[in-house]
Amino acid sequence: MAFQEIALPQTPGTTASITERLHELVVTVDHKKLGLMYIGTALIFLIVSGSMAGVIRLQLAVPNNDLVSPQVFNRLFTMHGTAMVFLVGMPIIAGLMNYLVPLMIGARDMAFPRLNAFGYWMFLFGGLLLYFSYLAAPGLSGHGSAPDVGWFAYAPLTGRAFSRGHSTDYWILALLVSGIGSIVSAINVIVTTVSLRCKGMTLMRMPLFVWLMLVVSGMILIALPPLTAAQIMLLLDRFLGARFFDTQAGGSAVLWQHFFWIFGHPEVYILMIPGFACVSEIIPVFSRKPMFGYPLMVAATVMIGSISMSVWAHHMFTVGMTSVGNTFFAVSTMLVGIPTGIKIFNWLGTMYGGKIRFELPMIFCLGFLFQFLIAGLTGVMLAVAPFNWQLSDSYFVVAHFHYVLIGGLLFTIFAAIYYWYPKAFGRMLDKKLGLWHFWLFFIGFHLTFDPQHIAGILGMPRRIYTYDAGRGWEIYNLLSSIGAIFQAAGLLCLVANLLLSLRKGKPAGDDPWDAWTLEWATTSPPPEYNFETLPEVRSRRPLWDLKHPEDPDWKYE
Amino acid sequence: MTPRLLKRLGSLWPGRKSTLPLALATGMLTCTVYAGAPDQVTNIFKPLSTPAESVYQAALLTLAVCAVIFLIVGGLLTYTTIRFRRRAADDGLEPPQIYGSNQIELAWTVLPVLIVFVLILVTARTIADVQNQPAPPDSLKVTVVGHQWWWEIRYPELGIVTANEVHVPASDAAKRKLTFLRLESADVAHSFWVPQLAGKTDLIPNRVNMMWIEPKQAGTYLGNCAEYCGTQHARMLLRVIAHEPDDFARWAAAQQQNGVEDAQVKAGRQVFFSTSCVNCHAVSGTAAKGRFGPDLTHLMSRDTLGSGVVPNTPEKLRAWVRDPQTIKEGALMPNMQLSDKELDQLVAYLLTLK
Numbered sequence: 001m002a003f004q005e006i007a008l009p010q011t012p013g014t015t016a017s018i019t020e021r022l023h024e025l026v027v028t029v030d031h032k033k034l035g036l037m038y039i040g041t042a043l044i045f046l047i048v049s050g051s052m053a054g055v056i057r058l059q060l061a062v063p064n065n066d067l068v069s070p071q072v073f074n075r076l077f078t079m080h081g082t083a084m085v086f087l088v089g090m091p092i093i094a095g096l097m098n099y100l101v102p103l104m105i106g107a108r109d110m111a112f113p114r115l116n117a118f119g120y121w122m123f124l125f126g127g128l129l130l131y132f133s134y135l136a137a138p139g140l141s142g143h144g145s146a147p148d149v150g151w152f153a154y155a156p157l158t159g160r161a162f163s164r165g166h167s168t169d170y171w172i173l174a175l176l177v178s179g180i181g182s183i184v185s186a187i188n189v190i191v192t193t194v195s196l197r198c199k200g201m202t203l204m205r206m207p208l209f210v211w212l213m214l215v216v217s218g219m220i221l222i223a224l225p226p227l228t229a230a231q232i233m234l235l236l237d238r239f240l241g242a243r244f245f246d247t248q249a250g251g252s253a254v255l256w257q258h259f260f261w262i263f264g265h266p267e268v269y270i271l272m273i274p275g276f277a278c279v280s281e282i283i284p285v286f287s288r289k290p291m292f293g294y295p296l297m298v299a300a301t302v303m304i305g306s307i308s309m310s311v312w313a314h315h316m317f318t319v320g321m322t323s324v325g326n327t328f329f330a331v332s333t334m335l336v337g338i339p340t341g342i343k344i345f346n347w348l349g350t351m352y353g354g355k356i357r358f359e360l361p362m363i364f365c366l367g368f369l370f371q372f373l374i375a376g377l378t379g380v381m382l383a384v385a386p387f388n389w390q391l392s393d394s395y396f397v398v399a400h401f402h403y404v405l406i407g408g409l410l411f412t413i414f415a416a417i418y419y420w421y422p423k424a425f426g427r428m429l430d431k432k433l434g435l436w437h438f439w440l441f442f443i444g445f446h447l448t449f450d451p452q453h454i455a456g457i458l459g460m461p462r463r464i465y466t467y468d469a470g471r472g473w474e475i476y477n478l479l480s481s482i483g484a485i486f487q488a489a490g491l492l493c494l495v496a497n498l499l500l501s502l503r504k505g506k507p508a509g510d511d512p513w514d515a516w517t518l519e520w521a522t523t524s525p526p527p528e529y530n531f532e533t534l535p536e537v538r539s540r541r542p543l544w545d546l547k548h549p550e551d552p553d554w555k556y557e
Numbered sequence: 558m559t560p561r562l563l564k565r566l567g568s569l570w571p572g573r574k575s576t577l578p579l580a581l582a583t584g585m586l587t588c589t590v591y592a593g594a595p596d597q598v599t600n601i602f603k604p605l606s607t608p609a610e611s612v613y614q615a616a617l618l619t620l621a622v623c624a625v626i627f628l629i630v631g632g633l634l635t636y637t638t639i640r641f642r643r644r645a646a647d648d649g650l651e652p653p654q655i656y657g658s659n660q661i662e663l664a665w666t667v668l669p670v671l672i673v674f675v676l677i678l679v680t681a682r683t684i685a686d687v688q689n690q691p692a693p694p695d696s697l698k699v700t701v702v703g704h705q706w707w708w709e710i711r712y713p714e715l716g717i718v719t720a721n722e723v724h725v726p727a728s729d730a731a732k733r734k735l736t737f738l739r740l741e742s743a744d745v746a747h748s749f750w751v752p753q754l755a756g757k758t759d760l761i762p763n764r765v766n767m768m769w770i771e772p773k774q775a776g777t778y779l780g781n782c783a784e785y786c787g788t789q790h791a792r793m794l795l796r797v798i799a800h801e802p803d804d805f806a807r808w809a810a811a812q813q814q815n816g817v818e819d820a821q822v823k824a825g826r827q828v829f830f831s832t833s834c835v836n837c838h839a840v841s842g843t844a845a846k847g848r849f850g851p852d853l854t855h856l857m858s859r860d861t862l863g864s865g866v867v868p869n870t871p872e873k874l875r876a877w878v879r880d881p882q883t884i885k886e887g888a889l890m891p892n893m894q895l896s897d898k899e900l901d902q903l904v905a906y907l908l909t910l911k
């Protein structure tokens with residue numbers, strides 16, 4: 001099967017017409033094209049749901065604002081949250097896994113290329129289905145529009161009695177469909193890493209990126225099914241009169257919360273560990289040292305993966321669990337802090353004694369380290385259950401998880417884009433524009449989310465479409481909204497950079513960063529078959545061995 | 558910072574060098590711009606009730622631990638970044654390749670374990686202090702029922718039903734007076750949050766939750782619904798009013814009276830009882846026994862209308878009865894399409910419900 005693919009002649013963009021190229025995208029089963037399609041689509045969804053956040057910030061900039069109605073506002077934050085998690089975070093991760101895992105382990109493609117393509121198209125149409133609700137839901141039922149139940153969709157607000165029309169059904173079905181993309185990628189990554197590694201690449205010689213993605217894939221397979229199950233139960237409630245979550249008929253509202261967070265908390269780590277994966281590749285290369293304590297990093301990741309399965313109810317400290325229940329989940333949550341701390345120390349250990357090059361990927365990684373440290377510490381505060389009784393569902397939580405997902409994850413995604421773009425397109429991204437992107441986004445991020453911690457401490461709850469003056473929240477909300485402008489400008493620089501550098505960027509060559517993993521051993525962009533001859537490795541840094549025959553890694557590992 | 562360092566930072570700044578100090582200064586200035594003290598305090602760090610104080614103590618310790626970790630790790634990060642940057646006069650050689658160190662890695666595994674251990678002890682103790690507090694026999698018992706988007710407040714032992722304001726006696730050190738809240742919901746999930754009094758606890762349909770408060774000073778404490786509950790979640794405000802014990806007794810006695818019957822507002826009464834007002838609202842001692850909306854027996858004793866959306870003045874009351882949707886869009890009380898005359902009569906009647 002793969003043989004025919006390889007035999008096809010290379011079509012380097014210039015000769016093919018647009019229809020030919022589009023056709024190529026539609027029928028492709030190449031992991032690199034699919035990876036880039038995942039990332040590209042996710043970036044478009046990022047811009048759309050980022051703009052929705054912009055409207056949210058505009059509405060909240062001043063007290064008693066009536067730019068949007070409460071109904072519109074509730075749809076905005078529901079769509080923003082849902083899209084950012086399921087249509088931006090997950091597919092970017094799927095894209096990175098798809099593009100990089102086969103290259104890093106010296107394989108020619110994923111284990112199941114066609115399944116891979118199927119996953120992408122399901123994700124895309126699932127995403128479109130979610131946004132289609134804006135047009136379709138009122139048209140078909142006469143009332144309701146996009147979902148307005150929050151991305152967590154707590155029962156019984158989602159029941160027929162409180163959510164009429166079909167907006168909630170769109171939410172359920174869109175996520176069921178787009179989730180297939182994540183499941184399929186996870187299965188593919190597991191099978192690929194288990195069975196397609198090149199000669200000599202034992203598990204403990206895999207790049208950390210691959211290790212972490214393997215753990216994430218395992219987590220996806222465990223965490224997504226509970227959500228799927230709960231959503232199907234909700235569908236049964238809504239259409240067939242089942243009473244799982246129908247409290248008026250004896251159903252349980254708390255049951256939904258358990259199901260949702262059994263998915264939802266591992267999901268946070270599913271989103272974050274890929275960020276760690278990128279950082280664990282980038283920091284060593286720009287510090288010119290191997291990853292400090294590789295085995296401990298692997299162990300810490302597996303620990304995070306397993307502990308994260310037993311912390312879900314820390315989202316539920318206020319639902320009235322017993323003191324024993326609350327204590328259990330506080331303890332398990334704090335335990336996650338230990339392997340996470342180990343990771344931060346190991347990255348620092350990698351930088352320590354190195355020669356740090358301040359290239360764009362590294363600059364974003366430094367931003368990540370600083371911000372993720374704060375995100376981790378506010379996470380510890382939230383894990384202290386009594387403190388959580390005050391902080392939960394306040395703007396402090398909003399600040400905390402945006403620190404994790406933007407300050408943490410998105411900064412590492414940016415780092416990854418600057419790091420691997422030259423590999424994918426053969427051209428470097430512009431450094432000056434990249435620095436503008438960094439500083440604008442960095443300032444914007446802090447301006448938006450730092451004040452929200454204080455607003456939360458001053459008693460501002462989440463998900464409110466407006467607020468009265470006089471509680472001391474005004475200045476923090478105004479700063480927050482100003483920050484959004486900076487973030488948008490930063491993002492614009494990135495988009496401009498991505499498009500301009502496609503044609504005008506400096507040619508990158510095979511290995512612009514003087515890196516060590518296998519993807520840099522092939523051309524930029526890599527040919528469809530990745531490697532002319534499949535490589536053979538003897539250590540974790542095959543290209544180091546090649547460049548330093550006098551001092552190869554395999555002598556020490 | 559040394560000038561060399563500034564120069565180094567300057568090389569990472571994309572704009573003109575002269576704009577860097579400008580940008581830094583603007584940032585700092587913005588940070589120091591600070592609105593004056595708020596007139597309504599809902600700060601979790603200004604607790605005035607026993608459970609909120611227990612949380613506050615645990616929070617202070619947590620903050621201190623986190624601040625120390627931040628300073629140490631942040632300091633290490635800064636030091637490492639600066640100290641080990643590639644210098645201009647680099648020899649082009651790779652630095653020594655270090656793969657790890659068991660001792661060091663063990664050290665930074667054990668250290669977080671110890672910190673976590675301390676935090677767990679504090680957490681467990683505070684949870685027990687707050688959650689396992691038994692209700693003394695003389696404590697006040699209040700039932701709070703969440704509705705979209707208002708609060709039904711019932712005092713089963715006193716026979717009082719009111720809305721949106723929880724009146725309780727203030728506690729003093731010599732004679733403590735605790736208030737236990739039984740939390741229920743009539744529709745979807747809500748959450749009871751008055752930051753100065755206690756952490757939040759959810760009101761969940763088909764489930765009973767308990768929490769307690771012990772305000773140390775008489776006064777009005779503001780709060781919000783803290784669980785997303787639909788369209789008007791934002792306008793589901795809450796106030797707890799703590800009285801000196803004597804004042805509380807007086808308030809309770811007044812609330813136990815039936816609705817006032819004033820012959821002068823007979824026309825308004827007629828409007829009230831002949832339209833569908835009575836399907837949702839109750840006035841004790843009359844045929845109006847609806848429970849879907851707030852009890853109106855002592856409407857005019859309350860501070861606000863629409864669960865905190867506007868102050869309870871005759872003008873606002875009239876505007877509210879005319880069309881609640883202009884004041885609280887999405888509220889479940891419809892515009893009753895009353896004529897101006899009916900409206901005047903009805904409001905005159907409502908104003909007597911003191």
